[in-house]
Amino acid sequence: MNFEKKLRSLSVGEVSLEEPLKNHCSWKIGGPADALVEPGTPEEAARLLLFAREEGLPLIVIGRGTNLLFSDRGIRGIVLKLGSRFAGWSVSGRTVIVRSGQWVPRLVRNLAEGGLSGLEHAAGIPGSFGGLVAMNGGSLRRSVSDNILFVTALSRDGGVRQFSREECAFSYRTSLFQNALRPGRKGWIILEAVLECGEEDPSTLRRELLRVLAERKGKFPLKQPNCGSVFTNAPEIYAEAGAPGKIVEETGLKGLRAGDAQVSSLHANFIVNLGGATARDVLTLMGEIRRRVHRRIGHWLASEVLYADEEGNLVPASERCL
Ligand SMILES: Cc1cc2nc3c(=O)[nH]c(=O)nc-3n(C[C@H](O)[C@H](O)[C@H](O)COP(=O)(O)OP(=O)(O)OC[C@H]3O[C@@H](n4cnc5c(N)ncnc54)[C@H](O)[C@@H]3O)c2cc1C
Structure with missing residues (x-):
């Protein structure tokens, strides 16, 4: 059985072979991945991980590729993308559970409309929620970890584990989850995270979002393909x-x-x-x-x-x- 047939027979999600990675990152740069797979459920993702492990294939996980530079020669292995097929969130009081494929700008806008505060600083960050958590992204001296209670993640052998905020080793623009599944390391794929939000008048939050977005629009070259800030602020x-x-x-x-x-x-x-x-x-x-x-x-x-x-x-x- 060839690579493609094997992958499809396993029911791991949407499979694209020889997929140009420039179509999956904001810099619009990168050669083909042998396979790019978009799972829609944790079970599909777990099956894919086991397949990659059994076949000895390199596997990396990406969200929207807004913090990544792909090689011109692409990747001789599998790219696991958690995007729109792995999106959504649910709210219970001030607690919000967000799946990692969720597009961050929409999440931020919807939470604000519902009077839930805390993520306004992430307005306009053009990535997935899993990418935001892995990078501990944010702006205005805030980071997504400020509001995180727990993260649920999948290991290379398909096991699921919940991490408390302390266990996630969040620090400036990094976390335990960065470089998930780098060969030779025990990596984790973020499936979802639990946020604790504050409460605020929706019109106040809307004004704050507009202010943050206007500031970004004036400062950043949003019309040309880019990858956000290139160098870290040490x-x-x-x-x-x-x-x-x-x-x-x-x-x-x-x-x-x-x-x-x-x-x-x-x-x-x-x-x-x-x-x-x-x-x-x-x-x-x-x-x-x-x-x-x-x-x-x-x-x-x-x-x-x-x-x-x-x-x-x-x-x-x-x-x-x-
Ligand atoms: C115009 C522009 C403005 C930006 N502004 C900001 C800003 O203000 N603040 C900021 O912090 N960043 C900013 N960024 C950078 C980027 O958007 C963020 O880092 C974003 O959170 C990355 O999300 P992503 O889904 O694109 O991740 P990707 O680029 O796809 O991946 C980044 C890292 O996260 C890992 N990863 C992704 N998903 C998962 C997952 N589910 N489980 C485990 N690991 C995972 C990847 O393996 C990789 O190591 C900006 C980028 C652009 C293009």
Whole structure:
């Protein structure tokens, strides 16, 4: 039985073979994955994990690919995507259970309309809820972990476990779940999480959402493919030299180009794809930025963006710069 028939016979969800990964990330960059599978239930996801394990195939999990740079050669293995087929949430009082494929902007808007507060800072973050939890994403000095009570996750051998907030090892833009299922590691796939929200007048929340969204619209190059902030805001560098965008701008790098990848002229911590950028272009540009910044301030910037290589390793893109 070939790869495709075997996968389909297992009932693991929607299977696409030789799927271009540039269609599954906000940078619009990346070669084909041998298979991209979108499960709709935890059982389908568990069957897929066991299949990958038995076949010895690399497997990575993604949401909307808004924090990922895929290799130009794609991935020789399986990409497990938790997206719209794995979406939804339920509310009971101030407690909200959210499935990991849920599109974050819609969740934030709906919670606000229902008078539930806490996630306003995540308005406009264009990812899945699972991605937001794995990255411990947020803005305005807040993170999604501020409102998390529990996370339910699936292990490589198909077992389900509930983690308390403390067990999730949340820290600035990272968590226990980042790099889920990286080969050789005991990884976890987030299935859902329980949030505890506050209560607030819906019209107050609506005003706050509009304020956050307007601020983002003015600051970020939202019309060109990008991956959000490229470099992390490390506290020790911030204390000396400020935020990464300011540092890159003051190094005179706005507009710097490598192929079709360019440092945004609107926000210097964003790299935009001018049309035909490759992963190689982005890694070359990041390398140049890091070297010039290091020369000026004596610090190496690390990236928030993760690079997925052909073997299915997920590492900070700054570790693979050219
Ligand atoms: C225009 C723009 C603006 C942005 N602004 C912000 C911002 O203000 N604040 C911010 O924090 N981020 C921001 N980002 C980055 C990004 O949107 C967030 O990190 C987002 O939460 C990632 O979600 P995703 O579904 O796209 O994850 P992906 O990029 O698909 O994956 C990111 C990581 O999460 C892991 N992952 C994804 N789903 C799961 C799961 N179910 N279980 C386990 N691991 C999983 C992946 O393996 C990978 O390691 C921005 C991005 C863009 C393009």
